[in-house]
Amino acid sequence: MITKHEKQSILVVDDVPVNIEVLRELLRSDYMVKAATNGVNAIKIAQSSPQPDLILLDIMMPDLDGYDVINRLKSNPKTAGIPVIFVTAMNEVHDEQLGFELGAVDYITKPISPSIVFARVKTHLAMYNYNRRLEEEVIKRTHELNHSQMEIIQRLGRAAEFKDDETGLHVIRMSHYSALIAQAAGMPPNWCETLKGAAPMHDIGKIGIAESILLKPGDLTDEEQKSLRKHPEIGAEIIGEHDSSLLKIARSIALTHHERWDGSGYPEGLSQSNIPIEGRIVAIADVFDVLTTARPYKESWSVEDAVMLIEESANSHFDPELVAAFLLALPEILIVKDKYQPTAS
Structure with a gap:
């Protein structure tokens, strides 16, 4: 954003040097004026840093005319927002x-009127600066909203785990594991970050399951197993339908992280790529952390035994390509595992 002590910059583009000098003399006391005598150089200057705040563009130029130049500027996200005023004899x-x-x-015809040029430039620069401030504020508010949303999701996820994981560290570890597996699988960085934020909600549906079932040390009866298997659908219902990408992925994870690659999972019996990739990733991260962590109803497994089971379960429980990604990310996963361990009381 331009401060009151900085001059805004204007790029004047014209193949006739005297036309450039006329505009330079008119504007130089109030603005920093850059110049280009052809379209190619104009585009280079527009893409360089710092970018011009406004472009005064002639139309009739050799090679690239003004129409070609504005087409290229507007097709490039980096320069699309720079306001362009045509200054031309084509009237x-x-x-x-x-x-x-x-x-x-805007469109100014030659021969120019200095007062009109100055007024139009001043108006459009003010509008451009205002729009930039508005955009920055929107980005800031959106970031704050996303951060708050993620905080709520993580805390709700920890609340759902509190019955059998009083530290709430399971959801922290497995969300990091999920992001690391996604990165190793080549997923986009922004998507990996969203996955990490959404993963803690995977078992939010356990809120609707009786403690006597969740904490039972022995085998569950068929009826208890049936009740437990309702938690993915309960979780999806709790999260609900939203436009937010974070909540969409959270709902998908809650609903599908117990599906299995071979179709033997629940609640829908989905198989292979019919299971959303976020559900397939979280399935591995969740199982690895549950296996390697002691719970009131079970002892912890060694890392070696847990990794062996996951490898053996490729093509049955887990997506084989994501198992390979898990193995690739394992060194970083173990660092996270060591970092987020309960402190001795």
Whole structure:
């Protein structure tokens, strides 16, 4: 954002040097003026840092004319937001209409009127600066909202685990494991971060399951097993339907992380790629952490035994490609495992 002590910059593009000098002399006392005598250099300057805040663009130039230049600027996300004013001797109505259709914010005909040029430049720079401030504020507020949303999700996830994991560290570990597996599988960084934020909600449906079932040390009866298997659907219902990508993935994870690659899982009996990838990833992360952690009803397994079971379960319980990603990420997973252990009381 431009401060009151900084001059905003204007790029003047014209193949006639004297035209550039006229505009430079008009604007130099209030603005930093850059210049280009052809379209190729204009695009290079527009893409360089710091970028111009506004472009005064001639249309009739050799090689790349003004229409070509604005097309390239508007097709590049890096330069698409820079306002462009055409300054040209082409003064037919259809010329002006075409300029606006291509994305110009204004159209000034030659010979120029200094007062008109100065007024139009001042107006459009003020609007550009205002829009940038507004965009920055939207980004800031969106970040704050996403952060708050993620905090709530993580805390709810920990609450769901509190009955059999009083530290709440299971959801922290397995969410990190999930992100590391996703990274090793080549998923985009932003998606991996969203997955990490959503994964703690995987067992939120356990809130609706009786403690006598969750904490039972022995085998569950058929009726108890049937009751326990309702928690994915309960979790999906708790989370509900939302536009938020974070909550969409959280719901998907809650509903599908007990599905199995061979179709023998629950609640829908989905198989292979019909299981959303977030559910397939969290399935591995969750099982690994549950196996290697002591619970009131079970002893912990060694890392070696847990890894062996996961490898043996590729193509049956787990997606074989994601098992390979898990093995690739294992050194980093073990670092996370050591970091988030309960402190001795």
